[in-house]
Structures are given as C-alpha cells and as structure tokens.
Amino acid sequence: MPVSSVVVQCLEGTADSVAVRISAFTGVEIQGVLPDGQIVAIIEADDIQNEVDLVSKLHDVIDVVTVRLAYHNFEDM
C-alpha cells in the first residue's frame, strides 16, 4: 500500500473548516493545521490510482487553493 503526504493550501481563514471536511475522506489523515492556512495530511490507499483520486478530490474541495505532494513511498508495490 502506498503512503504519501500532501500540503493543502486553503483560502485565508478556512483551513480549520477544510480540515474537518477532508478528514471525513477515507484514506486521508490530518497531521496538522498550520497558522498560515496550510494543512498537512497523509494519504493512504490500496494503490496509486486511489491515492491520486483522493488527491484530486482534495483539489475539488471548496476553499482549497492548491494540493502539493511532499513524499511518496511505494516500496511494497
């Protein structure tokens, strides 16, 4: 199962509410919400396709500005 981490940039003042919404997605684990509107999240899925689908879903969440990839491990794939 691949593991990756992303940094989600939110519109000003929306990071806490975005974090609540995206933590409801199966496979997304919020690691922290930073004061400058960034959320650090872990993405876990059965395969890379589902990982990418999750990242695309994050991108479509209201008040999310960008989603960028920090780390990706797929050693057991």
Add this chain to the structure above:
Amino acid sequence: MELSRRDFLKASAAAAAFAAAGAPLLGSNNADAAEAGIKWGKAPCRFCGTGCGVLVGVKDGKIVATKGDPAAPVNRGLNCIKGYFLSKILYGKDRLTKPLIRKGNKMVEASWDEAMTLIASKFKEAIEKHGPDSVAMYGSGQWTVFEGYAASKLFKGGIGTNNIEPNARLCMASAVTGFMTTFASDEPMGVYDDLDLGDTYFLWGANMAECHPVLFSRIIDNRLKNPAVKIIDFGTRRTRTSQMADQYIKFTPQTDLALLNAIAYVIVKEKLYDEQFIKKHVVFKKGKTNIGNGLEDKFKFTDDPKPMTFDEYKEFLSTYTPEYVEKLSGVPAAKIIELARLYADKKRKVNSLWTMGFNQHTRGTWVNNLVYNVHLLTGKICRPGENPLSLTGQPSACGTAREVGTFTHRLPADMVVTNPDHRAMAAKIWGIDPKKIPEKPTYNAVEMFRALDRGDIKVVWTQVTNPFQSLPNLNRFRKGARKGDGRFVIVSDMYPTKSTEVADVILPSASWVEKEGVFGNAERRTQQWFKMVEAPGEARSDLAQTIELAKRLGHGNLFPYKYIEKEMWEEYRQFTGGGKDLAPYEAYVKSRGLRWPVVNGKETLYRYAEGYDPYVKAGEGIKFYKNKKDDGRAVIWARPYEAAAEAPDKTYPFWLCTGRVLEHWHTGTMTGRVPELKRAYPSAVCEMHPDDAKKLGIKNLQKVKISSRRGTITLPVDLNGRGKAEKGNIFVAFFDETKLINELCIDAYCPISGEPDYKKCAVKVEKA
C-alpha cells in the same frame, strides 16, 4: 508500543510535508527509522521545464520512494501531481530492452553490434552516395546536456553537416528568436523569484495551473499573502488557470499581435512610458512585413532590420487604437485601456508569462518581440519582481537544445555556424579543422522531415522524441518515412511509439536516473544528477549510442574521455564565457542547481542588472551588454498584426487549437504507460462550446468527425470538461496515439523561428 514499518513510513511522510510547509519541528522523531535501507539521491524532475528538485529513494536496485527536495529552491520540497508517477514511467510493462531491426514487416530482436553495424553502414552509404547532408539527427529538449553536446559535436564537427535539430524547434524556437532579436542573447533576464516578488501577472497563452502547476502555486501563494496581487489570463480557451485568475480575457486567435500593439498604443498615447529608460536602454527597429508562412518546401526568409525613431514607432502604433483592435480581437476597447494602464502602473511590479500560445504561432518571433516592447516601454524589466518570463515545456529545452545549441544554425552559447569566428572557436575546442563545420544552416525541423519525404535526406536518427506523432501535417511525414528508395529511420526510445512504428531500427534507451545527466530549466538553472538505478535489459543512454556511432564512422577521436560526463562538461564549459558562464562540474554536483552566468562561483539572479550581473559595471544600472551592435541597448520592434496562415471560412468554420492536459505529457510515451493516468484521461476528446454543439445538434460525448484540408479524425465531444472552448473554437489534446490530431494541423511556421503553429488551423465538425 511497538511501531510498524508503516507507522515509520507515515511519520517520514508527515515529517517531509511539515518541513516543506515551513514547520519542520512538528515532524515526528520516528521519521528517520523509515529511511533505513533507502538510499536517497537528488535529481531534477523528468517532466516539464520547471526543473523541480526531487529526492529519489532507491532500495535493492529499484526506486521505492520519491520526495520533493526540500533543498531545491524551485519547488521547496513540494511536487505537482505528476510527482506520483515519476518512477512509474521507468517501469512500464512494454519497456524496450533490446535493439530491434526491421525484417520485412516485422521488428526482430538483434544484438547491439548487429544494430550498430547496420546503422553505421547506412550512414556511410548515404554519405558516400549523396554527401553528408543526406544524414540527420533529430533530438530533443529531453536530451541531457551531454547527449545533445555529443550529437552536435558528431554531426557538425565529425560528419560535417548541420543536419541536427531538436524537437524544441516545435516548442521554444520562437522564444529563442524573440530573445535574440530583442536582446541578442537567448534566455530570460528574470527568475522564478519574480513569482513571489511581483504583484501583477499577465499570462498569455499559458495554462500554468495544469502545465506548470508548481510555478502557478508560487503565484497563488503570493496572492494569498498579498491581496494586491492580480492574475490576468489572456486566452482562447477557458482553463483551470482561467478559473483561478482575477480576470480572464478571451480573444480571437492570432490577435495577440494586435492586442500587444494596442497596449503599447495606450501606453504611448497616455505617456505612461518610462522616458529615461527608453533614452538610455532602447533602440527602435522595423523589419520586413508580409513575410509568408513557410508552407512551401525549402522556404527561406531573411529579415532586413531598419532603424527607426521613437516618433516613427509612435506613427506605426497609430493603427492600433483600442477601438480598431476591439473589432479584430473581440476584447472591448475599455478593457484594453484598463489593462494597458495596469501594465504601466508605476506602483505595480508587472510580469508577463507565456508558453506555446505565443511560441507555436506563425508570427511567434513577433509576438515575443511585442511583449518585450511593453516591458521596455515601461522599464519594467531586469528588476526583482518585474520581468517578462518565457516558460518552457521540456526539462532541458533550455539547458540542451538552446544552450548547447542543437539547432541546425547554432553552436554552443548563442554562437552560430554562419559566423566564421564562432566556427573557428568551436573547431579549436573540438580539435578539428574549422572547414569541417559547414557555414550554412540546412533544415529546420519541419523542413528536415519534408526533405526526408522528398528523399533529400536518406537517413534520420531520432532520440528521446516522437516526431511521427508530434509533427504537424503528420500524414505527409508518416508516409514519407516509409517511401523506401534508400530512406532509413532509426528511433531510440524507452517505449514503442508512433515513431518506432515507422523505424527500420529501434534502439532501447536508458532514461532519467538510469544515467548521469544535466538538465537546464527555464530560469537558467543548471542541475546535475548521478545514475541511481540500472536501465532494464540492454537499454543504453543516448550518449553511449551516439558515441558508438561516432566510433564506427571513424570519429571516435572526438570523444576521448575517461569520465565522459565530467570531462565533456569541462570541454563544453569553454564555450560559455561572456555572460553565459557555467561553473565547474563539481559545483553542480554539490548544489541544487546554479543560475548562469556563474562567475567566481556565484550565480546570477537578474541578467543585465547592476548589482546582480557581474558583467554590468558600476554606474551602468541596466546594460543589455550582449547586444553589442546596438551599443548595449535592447530593441523595440515595430511588428504588425498579420493574419493566420489559415483561418475559418464557410467550409471549415472552426479554429482548431491543440495542446496538453495535466495527466499526460506531450505524446504520452511515458505517461501513457502509467495505468492510473491512462484511466484518468484515457483518450483525446473534442472540447467544444455548448452553443456551437447545439447549433450542430451534437450532444455531450457524442462522436464527431473533425476534418481539415489535411486529414480527418473521429472523437467524442466533451462539453463539460476541465477546459472550455470559446465559441467558434475547438480544442483537442495531442497525447493520444490512437487519435492523431496533428494529422489535421497545418505545417505553417514562423519564418524567423521556423516554429510551426499548432494553435490555429481551420476545421469542420460533423456528427460521426
């Protein structure tokens, strides 16, 4: 509590993200444990021209992890979504692993010796019977610096032909000629730091959100911190970029020429220009007009620049009133005036960014000139946070194609074959007779494949590119390659492509971290990496392939190196003084890239600017010192609006524009191998405006037949896609090898740059 390896991996992932987000202390202490057994190495990303830094994790000889490189200034630890697929492109199931030779209609496995013996015999035979201009190399902006340099040295300095071109002719050539005609030196004065420091961003024909997402994120981050930041997206198609922009300005294709002249008109009329800057740093010129479109075989064009005064330039602009240009472009006159004032606002730090919308244009050089005009009139150039910045599409279009100079007319570092001093310098460095390098350029990319079709070129070798999918008017060139009569096509690639289909020999190539390399990105940053994993089967680097041919043709003496990359770099570096200076190889091994000119170990942020560029003397302020013939000044060009080579009419009533989508890169050779990407965007669609579809009675996802004067394809219509075509326009991406949209494109090109126009031709759309 006992922690599993998975817990460690998650801790490592979180730590990397916190560090990239600027909060490294929030990472867990467990992160280091996940690194056990993984060896990390640095490399620039393999995809676009942004040049993001990646850390590649290798375990047991295989890539098992990647990270955004936190030490990389370009992307600061974060990659775009394509980062998920970086390693997967190396592990596609149908990777080429053995040389293949055509026997009848079959491609049969062969040894390297057999394949290279055959290739060398074909080269020798063609050269003997038809001369050195009957053989050619067609390379790439994805060549490493070494691969491009070796090919150029072999063909120009060994075989004695200027028959070498990169696919960068299809994407960056107009940017090059724009730089050369305005500043007499290729590549930008600004850097990516401008994306953080500016407050006004004009995007012209650039879908940055999809095609340069990391750079677009830097602008978006800037806007989040500074509410004054404005993004204005000029386009002929609504994209994800348009959605994020403050303003989207739609215009009729080709009228960017008129719009930029109208913006200059307003700036001049309202005296919004920087008079002191113009007096000190600018000259005015005009060139030939009605210059043709390169549609005829063996088309030749030479411009005839004439000086003009500022008053004469004002007179030239007088045609381009906002009212006149509103009629041409569809952009309201009041909007043109508003945007011209925004460009000239002295309180604003203004940047222009562009890619293929400008470059793939029958007047690509002119439109590049015209955007520089606006920056030169307002003096918003060579300063932190305010610059024009030409973006690139391939990872080393700048470092290899442009800086090494793998075009027919070029030698390294802005030098050209037509200049005897430049030929002499190249010959001295290469240790050859200067007469060996021919003084006349031969064919640009389109002309090279026209020559293959005619039979003037007999042998062509393509490396790291897929011309038999990516050329315009593709039917002619695909047929031409298989006409026989001595024609012989060699294709080096990682995977089977539309080009390997027409090949006589296919050679399996190593890619990215399967070899040592150097790439150069769009902000003049040169980045080095080492080989980290073995290539599969018998695949070899293109560098090794080229040197093998050199040996078999008796030119092995041109490549006398032991540590090939390092020694070749030090040789290449001898070309690069005087403002294009490169550092010793070791400096790139140690750094996350350096932006040239690198003088005394120090990189340069802003070219031509005192305090930044070591070639600008104290007191000079700004000096365009590479343009010696105009006394260190840049050129404002009077370049008129001229119509596209082919425009919609009654029979073919739509404009066709082609381009890229986020999921696929260029012709899909790599991204098409990633099942996830293939599923996400499996095949090309025809983006169309719903009103146009309604008029034709076409429903969403219904199949349509699209035809131009050159070809026909059938595709489903997408009315709800990510991109939205404007009325009268359709858009089709060119990655899909089962739907060759380039068969419809016209092979018209900019007479100055030789770059074809993939953004404009006339088509009709019918129910299939």
